[in-house]
Amino acid sequence: MATTASVYRNGNYSRNSLGTNNNKVERPPSVNSNPKNSLKSKSLRKSAPAALGAAKDDTGVPGRVRVAVRLRPRNAEERVADADFPDCVELQPEVKRLKLRKNNWDSDTYEFDELLTEFASQKRVYEVVAKPVVESVLDGYNGTVMAYGQTGTGKTYTLGQLGEEDTAARGIMVRAMEDILADVSLETNSVSMSYLQLYMETIQDLLNPTNDNISIVEDPKSGDVSLPGATLVEIRNQQSFVDLLRLGEAHRFAANTKLNAESSRSHAILMVHVKRSVRGRDSVLSSENGDNSPMVKSLKPPIVRKGKLVIVDLAGSERIDKSGSEGHTLEEAKSINLSLSALGKCINALAENSAHVPVRDSKLTRLLRDSFGGTARTSLVITIGPSPRHRGETASTIMFGQRAMKVENMLKLKEEFDYKSLSRRLDQQLDKFIAEHERQQKAFEDEIKRVTMEAQNQISESERNYADALEKDKTNYQKEYMESIKKLEDKWMMNQQKHAGGENIPGLKEESSNAISNGKGSRVANMEELAEMKKKLQKETLLRKAAEGEVNILKSQLAGLKKSEALAKSDVSKLQKMLEDEACQKEKLEGEIATLQSQLLQISFEADETARRIDKGGSEEVLGGLDSLMLQVRQPQINDSGNGEKAPIAKLFEQVGLQKILSLLEAEDADVRIHAVKVVANLAAEETNQEKIVEAGGLKSLLLLLRSSEDETIYRVAAGAIANLAMNETNQELIMAQGGIHLLSMTAGNAKDPQTFRMIAGAIANLCGNDKLQMKLRSEGGIKALLGMVRCRHPDVLAQVARGIANFAKCESRASTQGNKTGRSLLIEDGVLPWIVQNANNEASPIRRHIELALCHLAQHEVNAKDMISGGALRELVRVSRDCSREDTRTLAHRTLTSSPTFQAEMRRLRIDH
Ligand code: ADP
Ligand code: MG
Numbered sequence: 001m002a003t004t005a006s007v008y009r010n011g012n013y014s015r016n017s018l019g020t021n022n023n024k025v026e027r028p029p030s031v032n033s034n035p036k037n038s039l040k041s042k043s044l045r046k047s048a049p050a051a052l053g054a055a056k057d058d059t060g061v062p063g064r065v066r067v068a069v070r071l072r073p074r075n076a077e078e079r080v081a082d083a084d085f086p087d088c089v090e091l092q093p094e095v096k097r098l099k100l101r102k103n104n105w106d107s108d109t110y111e112f113d114e115l116l117t118e119f120a121s122q123k124r125v126y127e128v129v130a131k132p133v134v135e136s137v138l139d140g141y142n143g144t145v146m147a148y149g150q151t152g153t154g155k156t157y158t159l160g161q162l163g164e165e166d167t168a169a170r171g172i173m174v175r176a177m178e179d180i181l182a183d184v185s186l187e188t189n190s191v192s193m194s195y196l197q198l199y200m201e202t203i204q205d206l207l208n209p210t211n212d213n214i215s216i217v218e219d220p221k222s223g224d225v226s227l228p229g230a231t232l233v234e235i236r237n238q239q240s241f242v243d244l245l246r247l248g249e250a251h252r253f254a255a256n257t258k259l260n261a262e263s264s265r266s267h268a269i270l271m272v273h274v275k276r277s278v279r280g281r282d283s284v285l286s287s288e289n290g291d292n293s294p295m296v297k298s299l300k301p302p303i304v305r306k307g308k309l310v311i312v313d314l315a316g317s318e319r320i321d322k323s324g325s326e327g328h329t330l331e332e333a334k335s336i337n338l339s340l341s342a343l344g345k346c347i348n349a350l351a352e353n354s355a356h357v358p359v360r361d362s363k364l365t366r367l368l369r370d371s372f373g374g375t376a377r378t379s380l381v382i383t384i385g386p387s388p389r390h391r392g393e394t395a396s397t398i399m400f401g402q403r404a405m406k407v408e409n410m411l412k413l414k415e416e417f418d419y420k421s422l423s424r425r426l427d428q429q430l431d432k433f434i435a436e437h438e439r440q441q442k443a444f445e446d447e448i449k450r451v452t453m454e455a456q457n458q459i460s461e462s463e464r465n466y467a468d469a470l471e472k473d474k475t476n477y478q479k480e481y482m483e484s485i486k487k488l489e490d491k492w493m494m495n496q497q498k499h500a501g502g503e504n505i506p507g508l509k510e511e512s513s514n515a516i517s518n519g520k521g522s523r524v525a526n527m528e529e530l531a532e533m534k535k536k537l538q539k540e541t542l543l544r545k546a547a548e549g550e551v552n553i554l555k556s557q558l559a560g561l562k563k564s565e566a567l568a569k570s571d572v573s574k575l576q577k578m579l580e581d582e583a584c585q586k587e588k589l590e591g592e593i594a595t596l597q598s599q600l601l602q603i604s605f606e607a608d609e610t611a612r613r614i615d616k617g618g619s620e621e622v623l624g625g626l627d628s629l630m631l632q633v634r635q636p637q638i639n640d641s642g643n644g645e646k647a648p649i650a651k652l653f654e655q656v657g658l659q660k661i662l663s664l665l666e667a668e669d670a671d672v673r674i675h676a677v678k679v680v681a682n683l684a685a686e687e688t689n690q691e692k693i694v695e696a697g698g699l700k701s702l703l704l705l706l707r708s709s710e711d712e713t714i715y716r717v718a719a720g721a722i723a724n725l726a727m728n729e730t731n732q733e734l735i736m737a738q739g740g741i742h743l744l745s746m747t748a749g750n751a752k753d754p755q756t757f758r759m760i761a762g763a764i765a766n767l768c769g770n771d772k773l774q775m776k777l778r779s780e781g782g783i784k785a786l787l788g789m790v791r792c793r794h795p796d797v798l799a800q801v802a803r804g805i806a807n808f809a810k811c812e813s814r815a816s817t818q819g820n821k822t823g824r825s826l827l828i829e830d831g832v833l834p835w836i837v838q839n840a841n842n843e844a845s846p847i848r849r850h851i852e853l854a855l856c857h858l859a860q861h862e863v864n865a866k867d868m869i870s871g872g873a874l875r876e877l878v879r880v881s882r883d884c885s886r887e888d889t890r891t892l893a894h895r896t897l898t899s900s901p902t903f904q905a906e907m908r909r910l911r912i913d914h
Contacts, residue, residue, distance in 0.1 A: 064405065065347075065378045065379070065380055065404045065405065066113045066114075066378070066379050066380070066405075067112050067113050067114075067379075067380045067381075067382060067401045067402075067404050067405045068112060068113055068114035068115070068116055068125075068128060068129050068379070068380070068381045068382065069091070069098055069112050069114070069115050069116065069381075069382045069383075069384060069398070069401060070116040070120060070125060070154060070158060070381055070382070070383050070384070071087075071089060071091055071115075071116065071117055071118045071384055071385075071386060072118060072152075072153050072154040072157075072383060072384070072385050072386065073118035073119075073386070074087075074118075074386050074387075078385070078386065078387050081387075081389075082386075082387050082388060082389065085388045086101070086388070087101075087386035087387075087388070088100065088101050088386065088387065088388040088390070088391040088394055089101070089384060089386065089394065089398075090107070091115045091116075091117045092115065093114075093115040093116070093117055096111055096112055096113065096114065096115055097109050097110065097111055097112075097115070098110045098111075098112060098115055098398065100391075100394070100395055100398060101388070101391070103720075103755055103758075105678055105681075105717065110398055110401075110402055111405075112382075112401060112402075112405065113405065114128050114129070116128065116129075116381075118386070121168065122158075122161065122163070122168060122169055122170060122171060122175075123168070123175075125158060125172070125381070126171075126172050126175040126176075129145060129158075129172065129379050129381045130145045130172045130175070130176055130311075130379060131179065132377065132379070133145055133309065133377050133378070133379050134176045134179050134180060134309065135179075136307075136377040137180070137272075137274055137307035137308065137309040137377075138179075138180065138183050138184070138274060138276075138307060139305075139307065140276075140305035140306065140307045141307055141376060141377055142307065142308045142309075142310070142370050142376040142377075143307065143308070143309050143310070143376065143377045143378070143379075144309075144310045144311075144312065144368065144376065144377075144378040144379070145159070145172060145176075145309075145310075145311045145312070145378075145379045145380075145381070146311075146312040146314055146368075146378070146379070146380050146381070147159050147312070147313055147314060147380075147381045147382075147383055148314050148317055148380060148381070148382055148383070148397065148400060148401070149314075149316075149317055149382055149383030149384055149397050150316055150317050150318045150383075150384070150385065150390060150393045150394070150397060151264040151316030151318060152264075152316075152385065153383040153384055153385045153397075154383045154385075155313050155314065155316075155381075155383050156171075156268075156313055157171065158171055158172060158381055158383060159171050159172045159173055159311055159313045160173055160245070160249070160268070160313055161174070162174060162242055162245060162246065164242070172311060173245060173270055173311055174238075174241075174242060174245070176272070176309060176311070177191075177235070177238060177241045177272065178238060180272065180274060180309075181235070181237070181238055181241075184274060184276055186236065188276070188277055189274070189275060189276035189277065190234060190273075190274075190275045190276075191234070191235045191272065191273070191274050191275075192232045192233060192234045192235060192272070192273050193232070193233055193235055193241065193244065193270065193271060193272045193273070194207065194227065194230040194231060194232050194233075194270075194271045195207050195244065195245070195248035195268075195269070195270050195271075196214065196227070196230060196268070196269045196270075196271070197252050197255065197266050197267065197268055197269070198266060198267040198269060198339060198363055198364055198367070199255075199256075199265065199266035199267075199336075200335045200336055201335055201338055201339065201362065201363050202363075203215075203216070203227070203230075203363060203367075204255055205229075205230050205231050206247075206248035206249075206251045206252050206255075206268070207230075207231040207233060207244065207247065207248055207251070208231045209251045209254065209255055211229060211230070211231065212255075214227050214229040214230050215227075215229060216363060216366050216367055218366070218369070223369070223370060224370060225366065225367060225369050225370050227271075227367075230271075232273070235272075245270075248268075252266075252268060264315060264316040265315050265316065265336050266315055267312060267313065267314050267315050267339060267340075267364060268312070268313040269310065269311070269312050269313075269367065270309075270310070270311040270312075271308060271309070271310050272308070272309040272310075272311075273306065273307075273308050274306070274307040274308075274309070275304050275305070275306050276304065276305055276307075277304055277305075308370075310367075310368070312364075312368070314340065314343075315336070315339070315340050317340065317393070317396070317397050317400065318393050319337075338361075338362050339362040339363060339364035339365070340364070341362075342358065342361040342362030342364060342365045343362070343364055343365055343368070344400060344403075345358050345361065346358060346359060346361075346365050347400070347403050347404050348403055351403040351404070351405075380401065380404050382397055382398065382400070382401035383397075384397055384398065429596070430593055430596060430597070433589055433592070433593060434593075437586055437589055440582060441582065441586070444575070444578065444579050444582055445579075447575065448572065448575045448576070448579065451568070451571055451572060451575060452572055454568070455565065455568030455569070455571070455572065458561075458564065458565070458568065459561065459565045459568075462557075462558070462561035462564075462565075463561075466554060466557065466558050466561075469554055470551075470554065473547060473550060473551070473554075477543075477544075477547050480543060481540075484536065484540060487536075488533070488536070491529075495529065591667075591668070591669045591672065594664060594667060594669070594672050595669065595671050595672045595675060599675055602675060602678055602679050602682065658683075658689075658692055658693065658696050658698075659696055661676060661679055661680060661683070662676075662680065662693075662696055662697060662698050662701055664676030664679075665677060665680065665698075665701045665702070665705060666701065670711065673705075673709075673714065674711070674713050674714060674717070677702070677705060677714055677717045677718050677721065678717050680693065680698055680702065680721050681717045681718070681720045681721035681724065684698075684721040684722075684724040684725050685724050687727070687728070690724070690725050690727070690728050690731060691728070691730075693725065694725065694730075694731055694734060698721075698725075699722070699725055699731065699734055699735065699738070700738065702718045702721050702722055702725075703722070703735075703738050703739070703740060703743055705718045706718055706719070706722075706743045706744070706746070706747050707743055707746075710750075712751065712752060712753050712756060715747050715750065715751055715753075715756050716751075716753055716755050716756040716759055717759075719744065719747060719756060719759035719760045719762075719763055720759040720762075722735065722740070722744070722759075722763045723759050723760075723762040723763035723766060726763050726766035726767055727766055729770060732766065732767050732770045732773060733770070733772070733773065735763075735767065736767065736773050736776055736777065736780075740763075740767070741764070741767070741777060741780040741781060741782045741785065742780060742781070744760050744763055744764060744785065745760075745781055745782075745784075745785035745788070747760055748760045748785060748788065748789055754792050754794035754796065754797055755796075757789050757792045757794065757797040758794065758796045758797045758800055760785075760789065761786060761789050761797055761800035761801050761804060762800045762803075764777075764782055764785060764786050764804050765786070765800050765801070765803040765804030765807055766804075766807075767782065767804075768782070768786075768804040768805070768807040768808040768811070769807035769808075769810070769811065770811070771811045771814060771815065774808070774811055774812065774815065774826070777808075778826045778830065783808065783826065783827060783830040783832060784830055786801050786804045786805065787801070787830065787831070787832055787835060789801055790835060795844045795846075795847060798839065798842070798844070798847045799844065799846040799847045799850065802839065802842075802846070802847045802849075802850035802851050802854070803846075803850045805827060805832060805836065805850065805851070805854045806850040806851070806853045806854040806857070808826075808827060808854075809825065809827060809853070809854040809857035809858050810853070810854075810857050812825055812826065812827070812857070812858075813857040813858075813860050813861065816860075816861045816863075817860075822863070823863060824863050824864060824867065825858055825861070825863075825864050827854075827858065828858070828864060828867050828868075833867060833868070833871040833873060834871060836851055836854060836855065836858075836873065836876075837871055837872045837873050837876055839851050840852065840855060840873075840876035840879070840880070841876070841879065849886070849889070852880045852884055852886075852889050852893070853889065853892075855868075855873060855876055855877050855880060855893070856877070856880070856889065856892045856893050856896050858873070859873070859877055859893075859896045859897070859900065859903070860896055860900075862900060862901070862902055865900055865902035865903055866902065869902070869903070869906050874903060874906060874907070877893055877896070877897060877903075878893075878897065878907070878912055880893040881893035881894040881897055
């Protein structure tokens with residue numbers, strides 16, 4: 001078997017045998033050495049650089065099965081039924097990643113060779129998935145293209161669509177043949193096909209339906225697989241090929257109707273053989289490279305090079321109900337499943353480098369044996385649908401694809417680098433914000449100082465000017481005044497002298513003679529003088545008025561200055577206002593910084609989480625039925641037992657401090673609150689943190705959030721966090737003591753999102769498992785709240801409800817056994833029994849499993865027996881004791897039935913064998 005394994009292991013074979021990482025074997029140099037061939041191929045070889053299976057790809061992983069994922073667009077039904085739900089996957093083709101949602105804030109990430117979104121065209125799908133395979137078939141290798149996925153996700157659309165109405169819709173089979181026919185000349189070369197169906201380990205000929213049991217022949221020397229019994233039709237042109245495909249499809253339909261089978265349960269296999277002549281030089285190189293073709297060995301040009309293209313539209317990957325509900329016997333169901341599960345086993349064995357690859361276990365794997373041979377090129381397209389309702393099937397399909405890729409753990413480095421650089425970027429941005437804000441604040445303070453100084457300078461200068469001007473005017477007036485007084489005094493003196501000896505004064509001689517001549521002469525002169533004095537006085541008054549005017553002008557100037565002072569003051573207050581605005585802005589920035597910080601927290605948490613998951617090994621299986629809540633809590637435990645690396649949460653605490661994180665729960669900004677509660681929820685998933693969170697008042701804050709918030713995201717995440725905290729017994733008591741049941745049922749009343757219900761039900765289910773809290777839980781309406789949530793019919797919610805009921809029943813049963821409880825089960829009192837009976841055979845295994853356990857616990861006490869019989873629970877219990885897939889549950893049910901006299905009597909009455 002070791003030889004089979006090494007042949008099967010494709011590129012690794014050569015690596016192992018040579019002990020080096022020589023990947024040249026992947027594509028022998030002979031491939032393009034035929035000048036004619038390479039010329040011709042040129043026009044054809046324009047595949048996308050990242051094409052699947054291309055030897056020149058940059059992944060450095062030679063010869064592994066290349067895997068692409070294709071997402072089907074929502075169909076009409078899903079657009080209606082899933083309108084309120086996001087797709088269960090998110091494709092990131094740029095980074096070749098697929099995110100599978102675990103819940104509303106958490107998802108798993110997988111890497112694939114190529115991701116084809118719902119918008120990917122058929123042409124692009126062909127080029128990425130199949131074209132490189134077709135090219136290598138033309139070069140004389142075996143090539144295989146397979147589609148794997150749940151029924152209805154687009155396998156046949158991807159591979160078999162004929163596209164006669166819409167050329168753009170042509171699938172891989174049609175496009176492959178177009179490329180083949182364009183590359184070979186039919187005069188010297190030949191192209192032929194067989195078309196087969198594999199159903200229940202029987203191979204039928206779709207080109208000749210009477211041929212319905214074809215056997216597989218393996219050449220023991222070369223290991224070549226062939227089907228000598230199958231019709232082989234020579235292809236002359238594209239149209240004849242399309243006609244054959246259509247004919248095959250019609251025969252497939254007819255055959256399946258006759259067998260009463262669905263086509264989704266069978267595999268359709270198209271085989272295209274390309275034979276072409278090549279020149280001698282090639283053949284020498286080919287034989288060096290281990291080409292097994294018998295023609296090559298002759299070394300005689302011209303030789304024929306044979307390539308075989310196998311395109312397989314696999315049966316639907318969904319699990320077949322073994323109960324026979326589709327009209328199959330168990331044997332049939334096994335046989336229907338056989339080929340697909342054998343394929344899965346072979347892929348697993350190859351992925352794990354196992355020494356034994358069980359190729360001989362089924363017809364499909366025998367047929368595909370040389371598809372995995374040393375020189376074969378194989379592409380797998382994984383088809384998935386977007387509906388969250390099929391998340392389980394989609395997850396297992398994705399895991400199949402992951403195994404098929406034989407994941408190399410390259411993811412780890414990239415992830416770490418991405419997160420680190422992102423966190424670095426956020427840090428830098430944060431520092432930039434802080435520095436910028438500091439600079440702005442300083443600039444504003446300086447500006448205010450400058451403006452205030454300027455205004456003060458202006459004011460004091462104006463005051464100085466005013467005082468100077470006033471002083472100058474005053475001296476002027478005083479001077480003028482003194483001068484006029486002096487003038488008057490002089491005149492007065494002159495008059496005095498005139499009166500004393502006028503003759504001496506020539507000017508007055510005439511006057512005095514006049515006075516003498518005229519008796520009233522001196523009086524007249526006095527009168528004139530008076531008039532002159534009056535005139536001077538008037539002039540004086542005018543001057544005074546002018547001075548007053550000037551004073552007024554100065555006063556108005558002063559008023560003007562005062563006004564400008566007031567203006568300066570208002571400028572100052574404006575600047576103050578700006579400063580206040582700035583402070584506001586600062587606060588906002590601080591809020592943003594807090595948001596960024598909390599995002600950073602979450603990202604680094606996720607990064608650690610991812611890193612941890614990667615550390616645990618890339619081959620982690622999706623625990624389909626396992627509740628992700630439990631998963632979140634258990635993972636750290638698994639990890640704790642591992643190496644002594646510092647727990648990521650401890651790092652978080654160190655970096656930020658729990659108190660600070662918790663304080664963000666009360667942040668004003670709703671975004672910050674949401675981020676904070678998410679971080680707390682993630683922290684609460686780690687058992688080691690639960691105590692710290694509760695000690696720091698986190699539980700109180702979370703309960704407060706349930707009471708005060710109106711935001712569904714907060715409800716959901718806070719309830720999730722509480723559910724995680726409720727894993728621990730001490731916390732359970734605290735939650736109950738702080739009115740947790742009331743708050744959780746109130747939140748359930750406001751919730752709309754099934755995920756919120758799931759979290760709430762999960763929290764209550766955890767509380768149900770506490771022996772001490774049974775009575776209180778019930779009296780506060782815990783059971784009724786749990787039962788009320790079944791109105792949201794989401795299976796995840798129902799699973800949590802069932803878990804809660806099972807937990808409760810188990811505690812009750814324990815209490816009864818210890819003599820602490822008498823009387824009927826509180827579950828029966830609260831009317832849970834009808835729901836239990838209704839769902840005891842629920843098709844979702846997590847729901848069924850919990851209910852089966854609940855039934856067994858309830859049945860262990862005679863007081864419940866009567867109610868159980870009248871409620872129809874006995875029938876279910878009998879079923880569990882016979883058919884339950886878990887042996888321990890089956891035994892428990894059986895023992896319970898045997899030990900109850902009431903049940904025994906009823907079974908005798910109903911003649912039920914036991
Ligand atoms: P499968 O073969 O996996 O059971 P089908 O190929 O029959 O699925 O696809 C189911 C339905 O979905 C068909 O009606 C098909 O036309 C449609 N479909 C599948 N994939 C696509 C796609 N990529 N774009 C549009 N319609 C699609
Ligand atoms: Mg199909």
